[in-house]
Amino acid sequence: MKPFVSDVPASRVVFGAGTLSDLRSEVARLGINRAFFLSTAAQRETIAVARASMADLFAGEFADAAMHTPVAVTDTALAMLRAADADGLVSIGGGSAIGLGKALALRTGLPHLAVPTTYAGSEMTPILGQTEEGVKTTMRDPVVQPASVLYDVELTLTLPAQMSGVSGLNAIAHAVEALYASDADPIILLMAEEGIRALAGSLPLIAKDAQNGEARSDALYGAWLCATCLGRTTVALHHKLCHVLGGTFDLPHAETHAAVLPHAWAYNAPAVPEAAAKLRRALATDRPAQSLFDMTASFGAPTALRDLGMPKDGIDRAVELIFKNPYANPRPLEPDAIRALLEDVWAGRRPNA
Known part of the structure; x- marks a missing residue:
């Protein structure tokens, strides 16, 4: 231990x-x-x-x-x-x-x-x-x-299915970053994996029936766990990207998190093998980034920043702000790689990971 x-x-x-x-x-x-x-x-x-x-x-x-x-x-x-x-x-x-x-x-x-x-x-x-x-x-x-x-x-129960999906993916993002946070303790790691599992299992059911009370209860339980993880650990690249994009271009909060999450995870995954194993287990897939991307698309939610209102010429401004006050991250931030990441999420390309 x-x-x-x-x-x-x-x-x-x-x-x-x-x-x-x-x-x-x-x-x-x-x-x-x-x-x-x-x-x-x-x-x-x-x-x-x-x-x-x-x-x-x-x-x-x-x-x-x-x-x-x-x-x-x-x-x-x-x-x-x-x-x-x-x-x-x-x-x-x-x-x-x-x-x-x-x-x-x-x-x-x-x-x-x-x-x-x-x-x-x-x-x-x-x-x-x-x-x-x-x-x-x-x-x-x-x-x-x-x-x-x-x-x-x-x-x-009245939260529309699409909003439920992107809000749930926003919650999942909190737990994903907790899986590799330097200050995560064993309880937080358990909560993060369980929170992701609960949301990943309930959100598709909500997409089919927004009034499914059991699925709604599981989703809110998962959101509580994921939020607790966010409150007790430091955040990294994913949240930095979303803070910059949301604040600078006035993009919708949950939708931005949902669109960015697969790409931010794909960037960091090679540097965090233990966290990757936990995420694969929680999502029941060998390709977490693609699974997260497909989950967003399944709700009919935008997977591209351009569809959320971000101009393509804003990518350079975003890169500048990300490196102006960068967050700690398990994989070093490289300007060319971050620009490529932003170009992918701007265009809504499906990750390979």
Whole structure:
């Protein structure tokens, strides 16, 4: 057994079907008397249901959360939060809403309860990515990790099949990088492999029947495991690529992760044989990169950055930013190889690995 350090941050998780009914008690458990709700417009109906169950604890809402947590949006939400005299935050939605909650928690120190409705995983991490003037920066700080997370399987039933697929692949990407993270401990490696297995098994079932409750439960369970891995390990090339591409070209978050993942894995696979064996086992395939690529395509989701709105002449800019502040990576980053990788994912070429 290799030496390791296992640092487990305190976090409360409530998981099940219909757990939104526990929201009032979970909010009260955090000592929140005036809760400020955060979401995108798509979750206004869910907020209305939540508000009805705890009207006396409802301070206000902000339903304009945006991808990549723009600083300007956080500024606007902060002004409304202060005007509402709120003493706690409740975010309902995917990475946009939860990211905004984390940004506000950083600025105010208020307790934050997250209710995820996708598989993105931001709720289980101390990581905050923020965008300003076309540049996305990330940071780690325990204060931004939500104090409690309420997973309600029923809230994922309305997530469209294609969005379920790319959101699930986004979650898988967290665990894939955890498989070769230098600071992964044995428990994280088990969680990463199990999380990938759970999502890889459930996502095809969701593609056939979005109302499959058992598959939805397995997928949300897998997403929780993958998100926990992201929160407790350092990220590498895949996440660097996605942070640069998303922040610079305003590409959709989950779709970008899904498109990049097969290519980032193919780049690193030769340098991480133990992780490769685990991924082959979790995906039940000898060609993980192709399997991940085909999974994205099976949902009808774009596999090419050009179809997500990235201009081809942006490749040089992306390479420049990747090397401006590179993340640690098991395989050395080579400019020509990274450019070739970006050209492949821009064009949507199927990897050979």
